[in-house]
Amino acid sequence: MFKGLKVATLVVAGALALAACGSTSGGGSSSSTSPAASDTSSSTASACTPSNIKVGMAYDIGGRGDKSFNDSAAAGLDKAVKELCVTSKELSAVPNETDAQKAARLTLLAKGGYNPIIAVGFAYAPALKLVAPKYPQVNFAIVDDSSYQAANVANLTFAANEASYLVGVIAAQATKKKSVGYIGGVNVPLLVSFQKGFDAGVTATDSSVKITDKYLTQPPDFSGFNAPDKGKATAAGMFDAGADVVYAAAGGSGGGVFVAAKAAGTWAIGVDSDQYTSADAAVKDVILTSALKNVDVAVYDVIDAAVKGSPLTGVQVYNLKNDGVGYSKSNPAVQPFEAKADAAAQAIIAGTVTVPN
Amino acid sequence: MRKFLLALVAPLLALGFALLVTTVILLVSGHPPLDVYQQMWDYGTQPDSIVLTINLSTTYYLAAIAVAVGFKMNLFNIGVDGQYRLAALFAAFVGGHVSLPPVLHVTVIILVAVIVGALWAGVAAVLKNRRGVSEVISTIMLNYVATGIIAFLLAPDKFAELIEGSNNIGTKPIPSSGQVPGFDVVSGASAPIYGTIVLAAAVGIGFWWMLNRTRFGFDLRASGLSPTAATASGIDAKRMVLFVMLLSGGLAGLIGIPQLVGAAYTYNLDFPAGLGFTGIAIALLGRNSPVGILFGSLLWAFLDVSRQILDLGGVSKEIVTIMQGVAVLSVVIAYELVRRYRITAQQRDVGRQLAAEAEMAGAAA
Structure with a gap:
């Protein structure tokens, strides 16, 4: 009896170990x-x-x-x-x-x-x-x-902080309850830089807007980049607490944020690529805009240069100036807020506004 | 002789079964199995791959021993993962901030790791002894707490510093006095074998000696085989729980050391995580014995290294994860089968002997 129990426990422990190995x-x-x-x-x-x-x-x-x-x-x-x-x-x-x-x-x-x-x-x-x-x-x-x-x-x-700044400008204008949220996938410096840009954009536009910052997971748990359930729960919490625009810089978890925004009748902001065009048709109308980080452009540039025989070397900065980052305008709902965002973009390019990193 | 053969049968049976399952999966997914195995072997036996395998298995070996210490007395320390990560963070932080002569520097780093690992495991021991909390539950939960503490401490104004131009973040690099040079013994390889392999070997030998040659080891094994008998013979169960947990946690502290003083010299965001769970699997594979774990960790590391080539050939490298999983499960099952066979064989022997004695007694009468 006891032996059997021991074997069962071992098997369970083994399964646990394997589950842990596989989870990420x-x-x-x-x-x-x-x-x-x-x-x-x-x-x-x-x-x-x-x-x-x-x-x-x-x-x-x-x-x-x-x-x-x-x-x-x-x-x-x-x-x-x-x-x-x-x-x-x-x-x-x-x-x-x-x-x-x-x-x-x-x-x-x-x-x-x-x-x-x-x-x-x-x-x-x-x-x-x-x-x-x-x-x-x-x-x-x-x-x-x-x-x-x-x-x-x-x-x-x-310069993802620059793109985040612009969607911050948009969020500050779009919020009716004067409360916005930021959801980062994993608490790493890269995403803290997204957050700082967003927060700065919001505050510069309307300093009375309340900002809530949250991260889905802590390293070394990188599941926050691909956990729609966590994104949904966290966003729903923000909406319940009074926010009505949430910026989701959380990779695959953003899908959950969009679902929560749809349910709450509020806005969400996407990240990396234009998620208004790629998201599920059921939730796309809640995606006000997306902060663009054109990794695809950079990858293409590298290959293109190699094909042409003059390989890229050194630091290549992709920022607002060279359209390496930006925000998307494919959702018509963003139109009323574009003027201020574009003005902010010009100011950043001209160097009159410096976005924290 | 039969005892020796039986000891060999179980692992071979398990490996054979794992190989069989993998072969079937490869066939079903349309890849020629022999070809795949050949590729893995060819790649895995290149000089660079051999060094990588040995270095990985050094870490795996320490992880599995840390787990096995507890398993030997049915004390399931599932928290090795959190213990070693927390230990590595503190050791890296201290190692980066003190300046000491070479050998002493490394000693301090190792001591810090052992103490932090042991203390973190000690929390689970105290909870078990004072409040009867199952160590399985508490150690799993302490893993999450450790993750939270590390995330809190690994910040620019605390333990970490920003690396210029990087999105990574890590502790201040350990200076050369705290680094352990490697052995350049594999010809043609571009990296040396971790010098800390000596540490792993010492831990293995120490573990064997402790188990088989000391009073403490005897108490530990007795507590594992039968807690009631152990208590009856005067072994203090609570004291054993505390000591074994501290020992397991202290050994867990060593897991990060090879990587820390041999390659990375810093604890950063991509410091290998999850080794505690790999350790559980390898401890099961090696049946908690120092020699079994040696083979288990070498096998595991070889598979981890040689899987790289699969991706290149279009074979999903997750096939190796399946192979590792099946190997662990079949080892557990194979040993249970062999154990049952052994009991029946023993009973048969006893029966035969008794019958013979009865016959002799009858003939005499």
């Missing part, structure tokens, strides 16, 4: 059987001259299909595959890995003749530092990091 790995897996691969052969064979450029993509956890950051990079790759006729290989990280494992992934791509190699996410910085010097003839690019710079590395950085 959710989302789509990455493999070569991506839409991109099929595009190459079917629709575009005649549209462009075949290129011998092989693009290597190393995604962060979640990979293609995370409806967030990785997908945004994947969109840039897809465009390049379609228009520039490059071939590609996509690998993605597994949860809880070390820098050495990330370095092994980059090495694998470099050895396989992939050039350029694009590392998606700041987590690849230490790995890039290990690998890039060993392959000086290969061009690397890393998104969201400029801590490691080298002659064969392009650092793609985004």
Whole structure:
């Protein structure tokens, strides 16, 4: 009897361990059987001259299909595959890995003749530092990091705080109850920078508006980027407390925020890509605007430069000035608020307004 | 002889079964299994992969031993994960801020990690002894509390500092006096083997010696096999819970050390998490024995490293996660089957012996 119980407990403990291992790995897996691969052969064979450029993509956890950051990079790759006729290989990280494992992934791509190699996410910085010097003839690019710079590395950085400032300006005008909210996916410096930009935009426009800032999870729990249930519950709490515009900088969790906004009859603001055009038809009308962070543009730029034979290197800043970030105008409801937002954008570009980072 | 064979049968049975399931899944998903295994083997035996495997298994080994200490007396420390992360954060913080001569510096880092890990595990022990809270529940919950504390402390004005141009955030890097150099023994590899492999080996030997050669180890095993018998023979159950929990937590503190003093030199946002749970799986795989865990962690690390090649060939690398999961489950089941077989065999032997004795007695009469 006791032995049986012990075995049962062990099995349960084992299952727990496995569940814990698996929990963060959710989302789509990455493999070569991506839409991109099929595009190459079917629709575009005649549209462009075949290129011998092989693009290597190393995604962060979640990979293609995370409806967030990785997908945004994947969109840039897809465009390049379609228009520039490059071939590609996509690998993605597994949860809880070390820098050495990330370095092994980059090495694998470099050895396989992939050039350029694009590392998606700041987590690849230490790995890039290990690998890039060993392959000086290969061009690397890393998104969201400029801590490691080298002659064969392009650092793609985004002034996401500027885009957040603009949607803050819009939120401050759109709120009727003088109360807005910010939901960050995971409490990391990157998203704190989104928050600071948003808060500054709101306060600069109407200092009487109350701002509530919340994060869905704390690192190393990165599930906040892909937990619509948490997004929904947190947003519903904000709406109950009196907010009527919530900015969701939370990747895939934003879907839940939109559902909550629909139920409460309030506004939500999307992030990264124009979510008004990509969200579920049932909730799209609550998405007032989206803060755009055009990772896809940056990824395309890297590949385009490689095809043209003059690879990108050094720090590439994507900001309001060069349309690397911005806000979307596809929802007609945002029109009344555009004037002030555009004026703010001009002021930022001119340097008369500095957005906190 | 039969005892020795039986000891070999269970792990082989389990591995064979795991391989069988993986093969079936590969076949169903349309990949030639032998080809896939060949690719994994070829990639996994390259010099760089061997170093990576050994380094990973150093960490895994420590994690599994930390878990196994508790498991040996049916004390389930599921909180190893939180214990090592908290320990690594404090150790990294202290390591980055003190300046000491080389060996002493590393010693201080390790001591801080052990003490923090032990104290955090001690919370669960006190809760169990004073209030009867199941350590399974309390340690799981303490993992979340640890995550919260780390998120609170890993901020620019507290333990961490911003890295220029990075979106990462970490403690001040440990200076060279607190770094442990590696062994460049694998020819052709670009990275050395962690110097802390010595630490892992010492922990393994110490664990074996403690279990089999000390009074404490005997008490621990006795408490695990039968708490009532242990109490009857004068072992203080509460004292054992406290000591074993502190020991398990202290060992958990070591888990982050190889990565901390051998590669990363800082605790930052992408410091490997979840190793405590990997440790549970490997402790089960290795049956809580120092030697079994050695093989278990090497296997686990090899699979983790060689899975990288699968992605490149278009095979979903999650296949390896399935393989690891099936291996753990089948080890548990295989050992139970072997144990039952052993009992029946024993009973048969006893029966045969008794019958023979009865026959002899009958012949004599």
